[in-house]
Amino acid sequence: MYEKWFVGVDIGGTTIKMAFINQNGEVVHKWEISTNKNEKGHHIPTDIAKSIDQTLDKLDQTKSKVIGIGIGAPGPVNLKNGSIDIAVNLGWENFPLKNRLEMESSLPVIVDNDANIAAIGEMWKGAGEGAKDLVCVTLGTGVGGGIIANGEIVHGTNGAGGEIGHMTSIAEGGAPCNCGKTGCLETIASATGIVRLTMEELSSANTPGMLRDFYNEHQTVSAELVFDAAHEHDGVAIKVIDKVALYLGLALANTANALNPEKIVIGGGVSKAGDTLLTPLKEQFTRFAFPRVAQGVELVIATLGNDAGVIGGAWLAKTRLTNNHL
Template identity: 70%
Template sequence: MVMEEKWLVGVDIGGTTIKMAFISLNGDILYSWEIDTDKRDSGRHIPTSITRSIDQKLTELNQTKNRLIGIGIGAPGPVNAEDGSIEVAVNLGWEHFPLQAILERETSLPVVVDNDANIAAIGEMWKGAGKGAKNLICVTLGTGVGGGIIVNGEVVHGVNGAGGEIGHMTSVPKNGSPCNCGKSGCLETVASATGIVRLAIEELASGDYISQLGDYYEKHQTITAKQVFDAANEANELAQRVIHQVAHHLGLALANLANGLNPEKIVIGGGVSKAGDTLLGPLKEEFVLFAFPRVAQGVEIVIATLGNNAGVIGGAWLAKEKLINKSILQ
């Protein structure tokens, strides 16, 4: 009698959509889909919508829940490692939200919860740009800046679940821009897509730059991070100055982290990473300026390869590791 291959469930909760996947024990995505994030009533319907979606997908595939081993899920904000609750997730309306307990009750499956940036880092370590590395830093440059730090194959959570908050390292010590976290001058304010746009607008306001970028901003009163990178590729002086600022702050932050951790790889992900060498080139130059020489020799800075799948793959890895440790798979 041939045993059915068991599946892991990876879930990545975002502010707009929830990405979900059934994943093999080898880390291969078998089926993936996404649903809208239901933020009504301070996000209390989110666990139910996840449960329903899993059940619906199983029905579509003519499978039963016996096929599933467990769920690994990533959520924004600090996670309490003891009970899988979310301390606070402002964009979802959660505060001390018992995500693991609710999902285990509703799905009748074991659940493991971690921060969304952490599971993206784990995904890249398992199947992506960090494959083979057990010591790595993963930074996601999107609307904000997220981070995950892995040491000896284990995510660094810290004393209360806030480990890896790379985006809130202070980059501008004085007169920095306010950050959503309540501080000012965070890396997120100068290295995220939002920060890049702000820096570009400040440059446009302070100088007389006649360019396509300036003309677009004057007409629409807005620009995008992609437009800034595109303009930099076309030798636009203003855009290149902005990218240099971003690379400087990001390179300094990552070098300081690397000096303490001595990682094998630094993986750059998120929407901003699509700029590729336009960002990576100057970033590497700045990193080398600030990194201890032996640290710089030992590390490789690479662009993430899994894209939006990093979170669900990392979630599946977490579920697999937790269940193996509990000997459920034996």
């Protein structure tokens, strides 16, 4: 028995992450290419296929080494034909991703949503290892969500299952969201949301501190800086983080109350804050979760970082394209 590979692909707005992954979920080789958004993202499948060929060449391998591709895209997926209804970041509308990539690469392709494959990655090899009921929330520029129930991704009726980022957190007077609603969790718990809350807080009071000093000097702040400042007991930063923990805790508790998961995995750039976020978040979560739900669940920080998507993509390819005993 010799090793076969899967290609995991994670398409983002600026880069496309790719990896060859073996049947045990180990990353054999990973690389990335930039996302070509010219002509409404039309070249993306060709770029991916070419890059796979070039990388196989570089590694002295042929295509027979590869079983198939599992790919995540930023948008709701039509699971019947593997097309993407809309991906604003890439310029795609009704884009036949599966068909185009199969044609270009001569490999079978499984398509899913990027937040879903990240959740699957964490379930297979990351912080969710072993859990069959798992909620994964990715706090980055936006807030992505992936739900796994009984080992399966919850896609819903038209591919929009698990959109935790668009749970309404503030019913009246919330900030506008990219989705067209107002008051979504994404407007609060994303890196963008944290910066917005900080600006609001800085302009509404005169509390002195390191965040205000930094802002006065540079006219800008970052989510990372807000967490660093909170760690140093900066008053404004603590107020912002408390607000983030409150609404994120509420949304996650309500999600958990419906699903009774074993693990909730917090990923994305904002999760690098670690305990500065996790400690107040656990407090709020416990306040709002049904007691038996709270007893059954563990809130953890994701461990795979940027590799979660490609590993999840490979898992999809492995489970859909093989009978698991290669």
